[in-house]
Amino acid sequence: MKHTPRCLFIINPDMEQSCVNSREENLNTNRHLGTFVTSTDWAVLVEENGKTYVVEMNDKQLKVKGLGVFNPHQTLMETPIGGTVIIGQKELKRVPARLPELSRGMARRAQTIGSKDAGFFVARLGLGPGDSVLEAGLGSGGLAMHIQRVLGTEGSHVTVEPRSEHSEVALENLRRIIACWDQTPHHHHIEGTIEESIADIQEVADGFHAIVLDLPEHPSAIEATADLLLPGGRLACYCPVSSQLERAWEACEAAGLTVEWAGEMMEREWGRASKGGMRPVNGPFGHTAFLLVAQRT
Numbered sequence: 230m231k232h233t234p235r236c237l238f239i240i241n242p243d244m245e246q247s248c249v250n251s252r253e254e255n256l257n258t259n260r261h262l263g264t265f266v267t268s269t270d271w272a273v274l275v276e277e278n279g280k281t282y283v284v285e286m287n288d289k290q291l292k293v294k295g296l297g298v299f300n301p302h303q304t305l306m307e308t309p310i311g312g313t314v315i316i317g318q319k320e321l322k323r324v325p326a327r328l329p330e331l332s333r334g335m336a337r338r339a340q341t342i343g344s345k346d347a348g349f350f351v352a353r354l355g356l357g358p359g360d361s362v363l364e365a366g367l368g369s370g371g372l373a374m375h376i377q378r379v380l381g382t383e384g385s386h387v388t389v390e391p392r393s394e395h396s397e398v399a400l401e402n403l404r405r406i407i408a409c410w411d412q413t414p415h416h417h418h419i420e421g422t423i424e425e426s427i428a429d430i431q432e433v434a435d436g437f438h439a440i441v442l443d444l445p446e447h448p449s450a451i452e453a454t455a456d457l458l459l460p461g462g463r464l465a466c467y468c469p470v471s472s473q474l475e476r477a478w479e480a481c482e483a484a485g486l487t488v489e490w491a492g493e494m495m496e497r498e499w500g501r502a503s504k505g506g507m508r509p510v511n512g513p514f515g516h517t518a519f520l521l522v523a524q525r526t
């Protein structure tokens with residue numbers, strides 16, 4: 230793997246600057262509260278109902294959606310992790326910047342992959358420290374945050390996204406985790422479709438342990454990327470509808486990959502019943518997507 234600078238953004242120079250700065254100059258991890266999860270650059274605030282806000286600790290008046298206008302640095306600098314603060318009418322608890330909180334409070338634009346399916350991908354792709362992962366499309370970076378949580382400092386993450394209005398949101402989410410966590414992988418982002426980015430990808434990586442495709446047209450993306458898998462490496466597809474799953478399966482086989490698993494993850498939450506006991510909570514028992522994992526054997 231050719232390692233790039235720790236975080237290379239192609240989108241806009243300001244973002245690249247702030248990413249590098251927050252990683253190498255401003256990051257100040259408060260280790261006695263637990264490693265990798267506390268930053269003096271960012272505060273994570275949670276309402277009693279679980280609504281989560283991720284706030285940059287700037288020393289100026291800022292409008293934070295849902296909280297109104299306030300100076301985060303002055304308002305929060307005396308609030309320790311575990312402490313509470315009143316902002317407007319809301320009582321908020323300051324918590325460490327761990328993956329569930331940063332994921333709940335993330336900036337969003339494109340539909341995101343959440344913990345149910347991201348956890349499956351991390352486990353079934355066998356992701357861990359030092360791995361190299363290719364991900365397209367990046368979207369809002371929901372899955373990317375989960376991937377970056379496990380790759381460690383020696384890992385490598387290459388992301389591809391054609392729509393800059395999506396990747397700007399995703400790169401903001403990744404900027405936050407780089408500031409908050411001490412062990413994020415080398416990251417290289419490429420603007421473009423996956424099909425037209427193969428040469429750029431090969432400039433920065435010799436091959437991948439895993440490839441994840443969450444985009445509308447899987448066959449052309451599978452055909453373009455299958456040869457980038459290292460021997461034994463796995464490719465995963467996220468397919469909201471069953472016709473996509475079938476076409477992804479066929480494209481994997483045509484590309485010489487062996488489909489290892491295809492199906493759907495179901496998650497059913499339970500809660501306390503008002504008259505005692507536990508029961509499934511009211512609310513949607515929804516479909517997210519069909520998942521497919523194929524291996525280069």
Ligand SMILES: C[S@@+](CC[C@H](N)C(=O)[O-])C[C@H]1O[C@@H](n2cnc3c(N)ncnc32)[C@H](O)[C@@H]1O
Pocket residue numbers: 339340341342343365366367368369370371372373389390391392395421422423424443444445446450
């Ligand atoms: C549903 S979003 C991905 C969400 C992302 N997995 C997350 O968790 O936030 C799908 C993304 O694929 C991108 N996309 C569409 N066609 C693509 C292609 N050919 N190559 C790369 N990305 C593509 C879209 O612009 C969109 O941002």
